[in-house]
Amino acid sequence: MEKTKSSLMNTYNRFPVKVDQAKGSYIRDADGKEYLDFTAGIATCNLGHVPDAVENAVSRQLQNVWHCSNLYQIGPQQELADLLTDYSCMNQVFFCNSGAEANEAAIKLVRAYNSNNKTIAAFHQSFHGRTMATLSATGQEKLHTGFKPLVEGFTFLTYNHFDSLYWLKENPPAAVMLELVQGEGGVIPAEENWINELVQICKDEGILVVIDEVQTGMGRTGTLFAYEQYGFEPDIITLAKGLGSGFPVGAMLAKEEVADAFQPGSHASTFGGNPLASAAGVSTISEIVRLNILDNCMEMSEKLFTGLKQLQDEYSQIKSIRGKGLLIGIVVEGAAVDLVTAAIGKNLLLTAAGQNVVRLVPPLIITENDVLLFFERFRMVLKLVNPAMTKYCD
Ligand SMILES: Cc1ncc(COP(=O)(O)O)c(C=O)c1O
Secondary structure: OOOOOOOOOOOOOOOOOOEEEEEEOEEEEOOOOEEEEOOHHHHOOOOOEOOHHHHHHHHHHHHHOOOOOOOOOOHHHHHHHHHHHHHOOOOEEEEEOOHHHHHHHHHHHHHHHOOOOOOEEEEEOOOOOOOHHHHHOOEOHHHHOOOOOOOOOEEEEOOOOHHHHHHHHHOOOOEEEEOOEEOOOOOEEOOHHHHHHHHHHHHHHOOEEEEEOOOOOOOOOOOOOHHHHHOOOOOEEEEOHHHHEOEOOEEEEEOHHHHOOOOOOOOOOOOOOOHHHHHHHHHHHHHHHHOOHHHHHHHHHHHHHHHHHHHHHHOOOEEEEEEEOOEEEEEEOOOHHHHHHHHHHOOEEOEEOOOOEEEEOOOOOOOHHHHHHHHHHHHHHHHHEEOOOOEEOO
């Protein structure tokens, strides 16, 4: 039978780039055209594409065992849990396969921990995933449309707004759940004063603090975890994206007294902590440390922020620049997707966050030359897109 439609479900607006090969900060398409990749699989390939050490670790694991049930002991999984707990303030880890699953696990752990109060306060413009519970925790009405009834028990407060703190004091929920830089919501960093007060209220009122580090984690903001920059210790954090350098792996980490609320049978995942994914995770963390990736992230971040501020003076379509480390949002006049589309024509891959924010999430290994090339190409893109008409000039 002749196919009149793609055999893929229509869930993504895909750009006409057929990815064939990738290495480091570059992607090559099927026609041999090479792109500077400032998306890194959307904050996932933090070590660049196909990093040698991770490739070797996974290849070695491929020779041994690909998969076995969590009914048995899995060496690389234990190793990854040890590394994660050594490098964070957390004591125990549950492994899964994605960010949404990590957040699902966190939501279940909060409910298991608190038998009286099941409410979780989340924030407008947040993004926590697409499963029913994580969608229900996501504060974006447009993503809820068509999928109601949602999972009960979530309430939404205003990010970076002191009203949310009064609300928390008056109506203490079981937990707050938030990103420290709202990624999909438009690259909005949490303000330090606000977070400090929020955490203090949570401590005073016995509210658990769940930090979604799916996008900000694994060095993206310049520290291994974004919470380190705010100087507090959450009760639960969630990870995915950068944890496996592109191998699907998610994790929910918790303080021991909270983690104890899970017992055998409380939660599970067939593939969670799979030997291959865990081997990728172990070598990813080891490489982040060995290569001093965090220092490079901050150095390149500074160069990008400085150059972007200069561009802002020259191009009126740039309204503001915000973010942390190599999670940077360029707020533009008009539709961000127009710039993203034009950039493809200039061999530059970018991604949008919301309507009017171009998001830069390059690999954390980018070099000074990559940054120069980015500015050369992005400048051409800005010249090309006419903000008044949100159309191409030529
Ligand atoms: C902060 C945050 N949480 C959760 C998710 C969901 O992760 P996944 O797509 O792996 O389910 C994302 C994905 O973009 C995210 O940015």
